[in-house]
Structure formats: C-alpha cells, structure tokens
Amino acid sequence: MTTIDLGRPEAGDVIDLILDDHRRFEGLLRQLRDASSDRDAVREAFATLHVAHARAEEQCVYPTLRRRDAIDEHEAEHGAQEHAEGHQALLDxxxxxxxxxxxFDDALEHLASVVNHHLTEEELTILNPAREDVPPGTRESLGEAFAAERNRQIDAGCGSLQTVRKIVAAAERDGLLDD
Incomplete structure (x- = not known):
C-alpha cells in the first residue's frame, strides 16, 4: 500500500476525475525525475495509480462510452493497447x-514518454468527445463507478510487481503488445 496520497474520490463527473488522475501522473513523473525525492515510494504510488486508473477506465468507462457511441471500437481498443504499453514500461x-x-533513468524516460502520449491522446480523442456526447447525469454515474473501481483496486494493492507482471503477461497473450 502506497504512503503517497492518491486521492479517494467517491463521485463527480468522470471526465474531471480522469483529468485529476492525469495531473497526478504528471506530478508523480516529476517527482520520479527528482533524485532528491523518495523515488521508491513515488514509484510504488505511480504503479498503484497507473493500474487502478487503467482498470477502472477499461471496466467502467470505455464500455459505456462505446455503447453511447461517444467513442468507437477502435478508440476503446487503442486506449487498452496504450494502457498495456504503459504497464510494460511500468514493469521495466x-x-x-x-x-x-x-x-532506472532510461526506464523512467520511456515510461514518461508512453504515459504522456497516452494522456494527450486520450484527452483529445476520448474525453473531449465524451464531454460533448455524454449527458452530465451519465458522466456523474460513470464517475461514481470509476471512483469505486479505482479505489477498490488501490485498496487491493494493485500496483505490486507481481500484479504488474501478470497484467503484462495477459496483455501479451491478448495481443495488446507488439513483440
């Protein structure tokens, strides 16, 4: 369990909750680059947030946006592929x-590149359309589901090395990672 506060939202517009996590990722990456920080603690927090956030999006958000035609199948699959690439970089x-x-520095540089690419693309191609195409009430109910799953994952210690190894192995089996 991480000692760094990752927030525990319980409700809100799902877009705002996702964007809040995106800003947390950016802050944690800054801390990881800072040699004077407790990099082990920050690495653990980043891993926990990355896994919890990705699982909550894939289980709660992407399927609903897909059903509401806010995103198409390709965008949902691409988001899952980018999460898998992030998990692989995180594992490294x-x-x-x-x-x-x-x-460590090389692995961090690669992780930052993969994550920053995903954050930008997701904000442009998934969150912006969802803001326009999904009614506020639906975004609120999605926010509750996203927050609940995210918090459940964090409480379960989802960012452990063993868990990330299993996630990457499953992504490889599912063809989400290039060889």
Whole structure:
C-alpha cells in the first residue's frame, strides 16, 4: 500500500476525475525525475495509480462510452493497447533494482514518454468527445463507478510487481503488445 496520497474520490463527473488522475501522473513523473525525492515510494504510488486508473477506465468507462457511441471500437481498443504499453514500461521501471542508475533513468524516460502520449491522446480523442456526447447525469454515474473501481483496486494493492507482471503477461497473450 502506497504512503503517497492518491486521492479517494467517491463521485463527480468522470471526465474531471480522469483529468485529476492525469495531473497526478504528471506530478508523480516529476517527482520520479527528482533524485532528491523518495523515488521508491513515488514509484510504488505511480504503479498503484497507473493500474487502478487503467482498470477502472477499461471496466467502467470505455464500455459505456462505446455503447453511447461517444467513442468507437477502435478508440476503446487503442486506449487498452496504450494502457498495456504503459504497464510494460511500468514493469521495466519496477524491475530496476535501484533508483540511482542509468537503467532506472532510461526506464523512467520511456515510461514518461508512453504515459504522456497516452494522456494527450486520450484527452483529445476520448474525453473531449465524451464531454460533448455524454449527458452530465451519465458522466456523474460513470464517475461514481470509476471512483469505486479505482479505489477498490488501490485498496487491493494493485500496483505490486507481481500484479504488474501478470497484467503484462495477459496483455501479451491478448495481443495488446507488439513483440
């Protein structure tokens, strides 16, 4: 369980909740780049948030947006592929023995690149259309479902090395990662 506060939203517009997490990712990446921070604690927090956020989106948000034609099947699949790529990059960072090595810095640079690409693309191609195409009441109910799943995942310790390894192995089996 991470010692860094990841927030515990219980309700709200799902778009705002997702954007709040996106800003958290950016802040955690800044902390990971800072050699004076407790990089092990930040790495654990980032892993927990990444897995919880991705699972909540894939289980609660993407299917509903797809059913409401706010996004198409390709966008939902592409979002899942980008989550898988993020999990793979996260696994590479988690498997670094120390946080003061060139291997860690290289893994962090790759993770930041993958995550920042996904955040930008998701905000442009999924969240903006959802803001226009999904009524506020639906976004509120999606927010409750997203927050509940996100918090459940965090409480379950979803960012452990073993869990991320399992997620990446499943993504490979499902063809979500390029060889």
């Amino acid at each position: 960072l988690l498997e670094c023995a120390g946080t003061d090595t060139q291997k």
